[in-house]
Amino acid sequence: MDSRLFLAKPFQLSSPTQVIKARLRKGEYQVVLRESPFEPDNPEGGDRGRIEGPHGTLSVRRVVWDGNQKAAIHSGDLTGELHAGEDVVAKVDETVRRHNGAYHTVSHLLTSIARERWQSDFLGKLTLTESGGDLTLFGQAARAAANWREMAEPDRYLGADIPVLIYKLSRTEALNRCGQFFDSVVPDSVAEWRVVQFQGIAFPPIPCGGVHLPNLNVLRGVNFTRSRVSGDDLVLEYTCDYIPA
Secondary structure, eight states, rough: OOOEEEHHTTOOOOOEEEEEEEETTTHHHHEEEEOOOOOBBOOOTTTOEEEEEESSSEEEEEEEEEETTEEEEEEEEEEEEEOOOEEEEEEHHHHHHHHHHHHHHHHHHHHHHHHHHTOOEEEEEEOOOOOOOEEEEEEEGGGGGHHHHHHHHHGTTTTOOOOOEEEEEHHHHHHHOOOGGGGGGGOOTOEEEEEEEETSSOOOEEOOOOOOSSGGGEEEEEEEEEEETTTTTTEEEEEEEEOOO
C-alpha cells in the first residue's frame, strides 16, 4: 500500500500521491498515502510538513510507521477535508529535514572517523535531543574516550564539496564493503542493503535507512559538549552548525 519514497529518493521533499485512508481518531486526523516522502519518527528524528488536497490540508506534526498496515500514519491538524481516493501533494518541511539530515550525516562521519582511527569495528547510534545529538559508539570505543577530541578532526571534512552517496548493494557485496560484523545486525531477510558513503573519502559505506544531507558543504562545524563512558560504549553529545534551508 504505502511506498516509503524517502528510501528510494532521499532528497525529494515533495511528491504527488493519493490518499488511501483518512480518519479522525482520538482528537487528531490520520492519513495514509499511496506513497510518502516523509520519514517516520525515530530516535534520529522524523519529518513534519503538509499534505495538500483539493478541499483541505493536513499539517503533519507526527509520522509513525505501522508495521501491521505496512504504511506511514501521518497525524496532525486538518483544515477542510481529505478523502480516500483524492489526489494530493505531500510536502516535507525542508527546515526539519535539513536539521535531522545534518545530525544524521555528522553521526556517520564521526563513526567513520572513529573506525578508521581506532582500527576497530563498531556501530554508532544517533539520538536527537532538545539540545542537539547524542551519538553512542557501541563496542570497544570507550577505550579511546580520553583522546576523542584529538583523534576526530571532523572539521577538515565539513564545508568541503563532498557528495553524500546513497545506493543499494546485495547482502554479499554489502558485507564485503561495509564489514562482516554487520552480518549479525541486519536481518537475514534483507537481501539488498541501502548504504551511505562519502564520495572521495576512503571510508567504507555504512548500512542506513535514514535521511541525510546531499553534500558535506552544507555543514559548518561540530561542537562536542560532553562525552561519557558507559561500559564499553562511548556517548558523545554534540551540536552541529549547518547552512539552514
